Amino acid sequence: MSGAALKIVVAVSSVAMLAGCSSMGVRDHRGAVIDKELASAIQVGVDNKDSVSKTLGRPSFTGQFAPNDWYYVARDTKTIAFRDPKVIDQTVLHIRFDAAGTVTRVDRTGKELIASIDPESGHTPTLGRKRSFFDELFSNIGTISQPGLPGGGGGPPQ
Numbered sequence: 001m002s003g004a005a006l007k008i009v010v011a012v013s014s015v016a017m018l019a020g021c022s023s024m025g026v027r028d029h030r031g032a033v034i035d036k037e038l039a040s041a042i043q044v045g046v047d048n049k050d051s052v053s054k055t056l057g058r059p060s061f062t063g064q065f066a067p068n069d070w071y072y073v074a075r076d077t078k079t080i081a082f083r084d085p086k087v088i089d090q091t092v093l094h095i096r097f098d099a100a101g102t103v104t105r106v107d108r109t110g111k112e113l114i115a116s117i118d119p120e121s122g123h124t125p126t127l128g129r130k131r132s133f134f135d136e137l138f139s140n141i142g143t144i145s146q147p148g149l150p151g152g153g154g155g156p157p158q
Contacts, residue, residue: 025080027088032060032072034091039072042095042106049101056093068097087111 038055047055049070056072063069072093077085090111098104131139 025078028077028079028085029074030077031074032057032093034072034074034093039093039106039108042103044103044106047103049097052095052103059095066096068099068101070095070097087114090114 034056042052042055052070059070060073061071063071072091072095074089074091075087076089078088079085092109092113094105094107094109095103096105096107
């Protein structure tokens with residue numbers, strides 16, 4: 001390869017690699033496609049399970065303890081390079097029905113209910129006194145076993 005052709009190949013491959021690290025990221029939609037106008041058209045006391053199913057489709061999931069609770073969940077995320085996805089928008093539409101199957105309540109929430117959980121790094125905190133490795137290793141030396149207690153040894157109780 002000539003020097004000019006090599007420079008062009010290096011320039012093109014550099015641009016291609018940098019395009020993967022762009023700030024645009026990859027956008028992704030998961031879950032139901034919730035049309036805001038259709039969702040707002042659901043009326044309490046008027047609609048039933050059949051009309052809601054025809055309007056919004058099947059729910060993402062139903063309540064585990066209350067099968068008359070339907071949930072429609074939609075989430076939009078953005079992923080940049082090799083980082084974890086970041087939630088841009090989330091909609092949870094909760095529709096509650098009575099025993100007859102008529103809509104009794106419609107709730108809509110967003111991403112404000114997403115919980116942020118930060119695990120402890122390195123170790124799990126515990127209550128009680130802190131013992132060293134050697135305290136744990138040699139702590140039973142010299143203890144007196146009591147017959148009849150679990151793990152106490154010494155034969156049957158008298």
